[in-house]
Amino acid sequence: MSDTTTSVNEDSGHPGLPVLFTLAGIVAVTDRVTKVLCNANLVEGMPVTVFPGFDLLLGYNAGAAFSFLNDAGGWQRWFLTAISASISVALSVWLVKLPRFQRLLGFALALILGGALGNLYDRALTGYVIDFISVYYEDYRFATFNIADAAISVGAALMVLDMVMDDRSGKSGGNA
Numbered sequence: 232m233s234d235t236t237t238s239v240n241e242d243s244g245h246p247g248l249p250v251l252f253t254l255a256g257i258v259a260v261t262d263r264v265t266k267v268l269c270n271a272n273l274v275e276g277m278p279v280t281v282f283p284g285f286d287l288l289l290g291y292n293a294g295a296a297f298s299f300l301n302d303a304g305g306w307q308r309w310f311l312t313a314i315s316a317s318i319s320v321a322l323s324v325w326l327v328k329l330p331r332f333q334r335l336l337g338f339a340l341a342l343i344l345g346g347a348l349g350n351l352y353d354r355a356l357t358g359y360v361i362d363f364i365s366v367y368y369e370d371y372r373f374a375t376f377n378i379a380d381a382a383i384s385v386g387a388a389l390m391v392l393d394m395v396m397d398d399r400s401g402k403s404g405g406n407a
Contacts, residue, residue, distance in 0.1 A: 250256040251326055251341040258345025261377040263352060269393030278365060288365035290375045293358055315351040319344060335393045342386030 273279060273289035280286050322344040331338055336371040353360045 247331075248326065250407065251337050252323075252340040254338070255345035258342060258378065258382045259348040259352070262346070262349030262382070265378050266349075266363070270361055272328040284367060286365040286367065287363050288375050290362045291359040292362050292375075292387065293360075304338065309350060312351065312355045315347055319347045319351060322347065333393070335389055335396070337368065339386045339389035339393060341381045342389065346379035346381075346383035349377070349382070 269287060269289055273287055275289045275291065278286035278288040283407045309338065322340050326337065326344065350360050360377065360379075362377050362380070363377045364377060364381070384407050
């Protein structure tokens with residue numbers, strides 16, 4: 232009986248799979264809605280300043296991050312679609328198998344999954360990803376990105392934080 236009680240106590244507060252998959256879905260839907268709105272209301276290459284340092288700037292990326300493979304001739308669409316689909320499946324399996332006590336890692340994976348699904352949808356349907364967030368300082372403009380890219384980046388940062396926290400607490404390989 233005490234083993235069950237200990238297990239339940241270790242699991243308390245865990246968001247659970249429905250919450251994590253819902254988070255991934257919210258990211259993917261938010262990404263899609265913002266892309267549709269920006270695509271309908273912005274003109275490609277014409278920045279709309281929201282406040283200094285932040286513009287809405289419509290762009291289409293047929294490549295990967297930072298427009299890598301953007302001008303590869305079309306084959307990259309299916310290559311990147313296959314990679315995104317494979318990563319989405321792997322992340323889903325990882326979430327299902329993830330021990331319940333790994334809350335931070337669960338949130339990180341859900342954010343990455345939602346971002347991967349958001350960009351996968353675009354790439355599979357159109358062959359490109361719609362980008363619209365442009366951050367800049369004076370004349371330096373960072374690569375234009377979207378909600379999916381931001382979620383993937385935040386998720387990756389949370390994964391690194393999770394690893395650092397595990398190292399500091401003496402955990403190894405996700406073991407409690």
